[in-house]
Amino acid sequence: MSYVTTTDGVEIFYKDWGPKDAQPIVFHHGWPLSSDDWDAQMLFFLANGYRVVAHDRRGHGRSSQVSDGHDMAHYAADAAAVAEHLDLRGAVHIGHSTGGGEVAAYVARHGIPQGRVAKAVLVASVPPIMLKTEAYPGGLPIEVFDGFRAALAANRAGFFRDVAAGPFYGFNRPDAKVDNAVIDNWWRQGMTGSAKAHYDGIKAFSETDQTGDLKAITVPTLVLQGDDDQIVPFKNAALLQAELLPDATLKIYEGFSHGMLTVNADVINPDLLAFVKA
Numbered sequence: 001m002s003y004v005t006t007t008d009g010v011e012i013f014y015k016d017w018g019p020k021d022a023q024p025i026v027f028h029h030g031w032p033l034s035s036d037d038w039d040a041q042m043l044f045f046l047a048n049g050y051r052v053v054a055h056d057r058r059g060h061g062r063s064s065q066v067s068d069g070h071d072m073a074h075y076a077a078d079a080a081a082v083a084e085h086l087d088l089r090g091a092v093h094i095g096h097s098t099g100g101g102e103v104a105a106y107v108a109r110h111g112i113p114q115g116r117v118a119k120a121v122l123v124a125s126v127p128p129i130m131l132k133t134e135a136y137p138g139g140l141p142i143e144v145f146d147g148f149r150a151a152l153a154a155n156r157a158g159f160f161r162d163v164a165a166g167p168f169y170g171f172n173r174p175d176a177k178v179d180n181a182v183i184d185n186w187w188r189q190g191m192t193g194s195a196k197a198h199y200d201g202i203k204a205f206s207e208t209d210q211t212g213d214l215k216a217i218t219v220p221t222l223v224l225q226g227d228d229d230q231i232v233p234f235k236n237a238a239l240l241q242a243e244l245l246p247d248a249t250l251k252i253y254e255g256f257s258h259g260m261l262t263v264n265a266d267v268i269n270p271d272l273l274a275f276v277k278a
Helices: 035-047 072-085 098-111 142-165 180-192 195-207 211-216 238-244 265-277
Strands: 002-005 011-017 024-028 051-055 091-096 117-123 221-226 248-253
Touching (some): 011 035, 011 072, 024 098, 035 180, 035 265, 072 098, 098 117, 117 265, 142 180, 142 195, 221 238, 221 265
Parallel strands (some): 024 091, 091 117, 221 248
Antiparallel strands (some): 011 051
């Protein structure tokens, strides 16, 4: 397996498929998952001639289960370590949920300054901030995230099962077509990672104000989200991202869930490709 070691000694697992001289498409996964969550997109872009890269965030998947560094600054630095190790240039960085926060932090703080990024995509992503604050009164109260932490600490396996079987893919809707294999795969990815990383990651994805990151992203950025996202409310996410980004294209999908990349890949993938090619 392929790993890069960060400056603070963390081993980050990554996948690197396709022609090394092709344009790189780099995928950043959501909480508490792994790079496996991008299977449908990686195979799609690989079939279209691109080089596809994805890594497991520290404490997630096959990367080191370290105690510290579970915050957006370290997430971005770890992504930079992968990009530098592979010398990725002209890359399109695509992030989902917490991975969207990672993309925003990486592109703003590392990718653009190093001249490595051509475009970015934020899919159902957490910026500018999920937490309700004075600046963002439409956010969620801290009690919501305290509840996540309590549920994870009490029974991580049960909590993860409930998230995947319920709001993440909209399987709790009356007319939903439930896919148990998708639920099992979400649970498998989550349980492969570290409870400590997942616990600390709740603070990272909910309390990090990334207003500055969004304003600093000058490359063309596609913002995608479903209007039935029960995990990240789109009015406090995609709509605000489109306002803060200097060069944004916004698309809202009617009835799509937070997990639309998996259950609606047939719709999302062509839209991603069209943006990359534009």
